[in-house]
Amino acid sequence: MIEHNELIILLLGLGVLVFIRLNISHLRQVTAFRVLLASYGVVVGGFIFTVLEGIGWEKLFNILEHISYMASILMLLIWCWLVFVRKEKNRQ
Amino acid sequence: MNIAVLDVISTIAGLCALLLLICRWKKALTRNTRLILGGLMLVNICFTLCLFFKWSGINTGLVIIEDSVGMLLPLWWAFVFYALMGESISKASGEREAALKKEITERQAAEERVKHSNLELMSITENFSGGLLMETPQRTIEFVNAAFCRMFAIPFAPEQLIGCNCREAAEQSGLLFKNPADFSAGIEAIIKAGEKTQFELLEMKDGRYVERDYVPVLDKDNLLYHLWIYRDVTRRVKAEKAIEHAANEWRATFDSISDMIAIVDNEFRVLRVNKAFAARFGKAPKELINSLCYRIVHGSLAPREDCPYTKASQTGRPATTEFYEPAMGISIEATASPIYIEDNRQTGAVLVIRDVTERKMLQQQLVLQDRLASIGELVSGIAHELNNPLTSVIGFSDLLLQRDFPPDAKEELDYINKEARRSAAIVKNLLAFSRQHPQEKTAVDVNHIINQVLELRAYAARNKKITLVSDLTRELPPVLADAGQLQQVFLNIVLNAEQSISAARGGGTLTIKTGRRDGQVAISINDDGEGIPEEFMDRIFNPFFTTRDTGKGTGLGLSICHGIITQHQGRISVQSKPGKGTTVLIELPSIE
Numbered sequence: 125m126i127e128h129n130e131l132i133i134l135l136l137g138l139g140v141l142v143f144i145r146l147n148i149s150h151l152r153q154v155t156a157f158r159v160l161l162a163s164y165g166v167v168v169g170g171f172i173f174t175v176l177e178g179i180g181w182e183k184l185f186n187i188l189e190h191i192s193y194m195a196s197i198l199m200l201l202i203w204c205w206l207v208f209v210r211k212e213k214n215r216q
Numbered sequence: 217m218n219i220a221v222l223d224v225i226s227t228i229a230g231l232c233a234l235l236l237l238i239c240r241w242k243k244a245l246t247r248n249t250r251l252i253l254g255g256l257m258l259v260n261i262c263f264t265l266c267l268f269f270k271w272s273g274i275n276t277g278l279v280i281i282e283d284s285v286g287m288l289l290p291l292w293w294a295f296v297f298y299a300l301m302g303e304s305i306s307k308a309s310g311e312r313e314a315a316l317k318k319e320i321t322e323r324q325a326a327e328e329r330v331k332h333s334n335l336e337l338m339s340i341t342e343n344f345s346g347g348l349l350m351e352t353p354q355r356t357i358e359f360v361n362a363a364f365c366r367m368f369a370i371p372f373a374p375e376q377l378i379g380c381n382c383r384e385a386a387e388q389s390g391l392l393f394k395n396p397a398d399f400s401a402g403i404e405a406i407i408k409a410g411e412k413t414q415f416e417l418l419e420m421k422d423g424r425y426v427e428r429d430y431v432p433v434l435d436k437d438n439l440l441y442h443l444w445i446y447r448d449v450t451r452r453v454k455a456e457k458a459i460e461h462a463a464n465e466w467r468a469t470f471d472s473i474s475d476m477i478a479i480v481d482n483e484f485r486v487l488r489v490n491k492a493f494a495a496r497f498g499k500a501p502k503e504l505i506n507s508l509c510y511r512i513v514h515g516s517l518a519p520r521e522d523c524p525y526t527k528a529s530q531t532g533r534p535a536t537t538e539f540y541e542p543a544m545g546i547s548i549e550a551t552a553s554p555i556y557i558e559d560n561r562q563t564g565a566v567l568v569i570r571d572v573t574e575r576k577m578l579q580q581q582l583v584l585q586d587r588l589a590s591i592g593e594l595v596s597g598i599a600h601e602l603n604n605p606l607t608s609v610i611g612f613s614d615l616l617l618q619r620d621f622p623p624d625a626k627e628e629l630d631y632i633n634k635e636a637r638r639s640a641a642i643v644k645n646l647l648a649f650s651r652q653h654p655q656e657k658t659a660v661d662v663n664h665i666i667n668q669v670l671e672l673r674a675y676a677a678r679n680k681k682i683t684l685v686s687d688l689t690r691e692l693p694p695v696l697a698d699a700g701q702l703q704q705v706f707l708n709i710v711l712n713a714e715q716s717i718s719a720a721r722g723g724g725t726l727t728i729k730t731g732r733r734d735g736q737v738a739i740s741i742n743d744d745g746e747g748i749p750e751e752f753m754d755r756i757f758n759p760f761f762t763t764r765d766t767g768k769g770t771g772l773g774l775s776i777c778h779g780i781i782t783q784h785q786g787r788i789s790v791q792s793k794p795g796k797g798t799t800v801l802i803e804l805p806s807i808e
Binding site: 130137140155167200204207 | 219222225230232244260264287290291293304307308
């Protein structure tokens with residue numbers, strides 16, 4: 125069964141995607157933006173899997189949801205490393 | 217798969233990310249962005265922890281928090297993107313601002329440089345001693361400096377001339393030049409050609425000289441300006457003309473010297489010769505440059521041992537050598553004067569070669585005259601001494617001949633008488649030779665004396681089958697001479713000629729000519745007799761020198777002739793070719 129709060133989270137996530145699309149020209153200048161965008165994309169994927177979890181294949185989508193969150197945080201960690209460590213080294 | 221493990225990994229990863237952010241807190245990104253990013257990390261950690269607690273079954277009450285945090289997650293991501301976007305915008309605008317500031321700074325620096333360049337250019341043009349004129353392609357003045365106004369006596373300031381018509385100004389300025397039409401036409405022609413010209417020399421009416429350059433100022437292929445540069449080169453041109461004049465004068469002087477002059481280097485190579493030198497060898501002066509001087513003068517492969525240049529090089533002082541040069545057929549006096557440059561180094565020498573053949577001959581004649589004078593004095597004394605006994609011998613022999621003696625004795629007495637008379641004649645000649653008789657010089661017609669001599673010898677010549685030919689110039693100027701002595705001279709020479717003809721072939725022709733030569737009266741007596749051998753030529757005027765058999769000639773004839781002619785300020789010379797004949801040439805100064 126689809127829960128309202130999960131649907132709201134998904135809508136909020138999609139709204140943020142629209143925001144990103146609208147400001148993509150500025151955001152492209154952010155270091156390793158693709159990694160950050162991918163991280164967010166995977167989170168949105170997790171939101172989708174959460175919603176889909178209520179419709180069917182509950183176990184599969186649940187696993188996919190958790191994998192998505194994990195992947196998202198790992199990519200965020202990579203982005204942080206690229207921004208705070210690698211870029212500094214290059215600058216030096 | 218245990219879902220809780222995934223959540224644990226997610227939580228640890230979130231913590232790592234948060235730790236990294238804290239460790240590198242001051243590196244990259246702004247403070248606000250870092251805070252928002254840290255918030256995202258915390259939200260993520262909270263969210264994954266809630267999931268972990270939910271799925272591990274530790275505390276199911278956290279589901280409500282999970283929903284709240286889950287709601288917060290996209291919003292926080294939105295904050296992160298918003299913050300990053302703002303950062304990129306501020307970064308871009310910062311970069312733009314920096315670029316703008318840099319551009320402004322560079323522009324200011326460029327303007328400063330242009331200002332400096334302009335000041336430098338102004339300083340150069342104002343202090344440039346030459347006149348500068350820049351005109352547009354439409355022939356209006358764009359720029360002119362003060363020197364230009366001064367040079368052409370323009371009564372305006374340079375600024376007042378800007379915008380004026382250049383064509384009209386050129387026509388007015390042209391009046392200052394010697395050829396105004398050429399000046400204006402020259403400008404038009406140069407502009408039409410459109411090519412850079414340099415060092416065009418113009419002469420002004422006031423005696424100044426101006427040098428003109430033209431430079432077309434181009435921007436790629438577009439003509440922007442005509443630039444004219446005028447320089448007052450009066451001093452330089454006058455100096456050049458003075459140098460040229462001095463060089464010409466020196467060259468003319470060098471070439472007008474009749475002595476042969478050559479300037480040679482240390483290797484005996486000719487650097488310069490004068491015309492007399494070149495003419496002697498039948499060449500132009502240029503043809504002899506770089507030739508070896510000894511090859512030219514002596515025709516040899518090495519310098520003479522007594523070469524004056526070698527001596528001068530050794531002593532460092534001028535050296536002179538006098539010698540007969542067979543290659544040139546003359547006697548020469550060669551003087552070498554070393555040439556030294558500033559550092560006292562010898563670079564060569566000046567060779568002066570003088571033809572001294574005539575001087576040598578004159579010296580020989582002087583020696584001969586001196587010798588004749590000495591002999592004359594000696595002979596004069598002897599003649600005086602002999603005159604008395606000879607008179608006695610002749611007188612007593614005449615008396616004895618009047619007496620009766622046997623024929624053979626009378627014949628011997630007659631012989632004594634004749635020989636005594638011959639001796640007396642010799643003594644008389646000797647006295648004449650020794651100038652014992654004072655001269656009586658009057659205006660004498662040489663032709664008349666020659667006719668007398670020819671009349672005197674006409675009979676004897678006929679007997680000897682000798683044809684006497686006279687080619688006497690009419691209206692010959694008189695000479696101041698002792699007529700008797702001149703008659704003696706001509707008679708002696710004619711007698712010599714007769715004897716020479718008779719000895720050669722028993723008959724012939726004797727020709728006497730008179731004429732004028734260089735203000736003098738010239739007499740030539742030519743015979744086609746046996747001639748005089750070459751080896752005797754330098755002794756024929758010596759007293760007592762004769763080629764005839766003993767007793768047939770005294771050897772005093774030509775000596776007396778020489779003495780008489782010399783006393784009359786004249787010259788006597790003999791040219792002869794053995795077997796062909798002899799010509800005696802006498803020159804006497806005329807009274808005219």
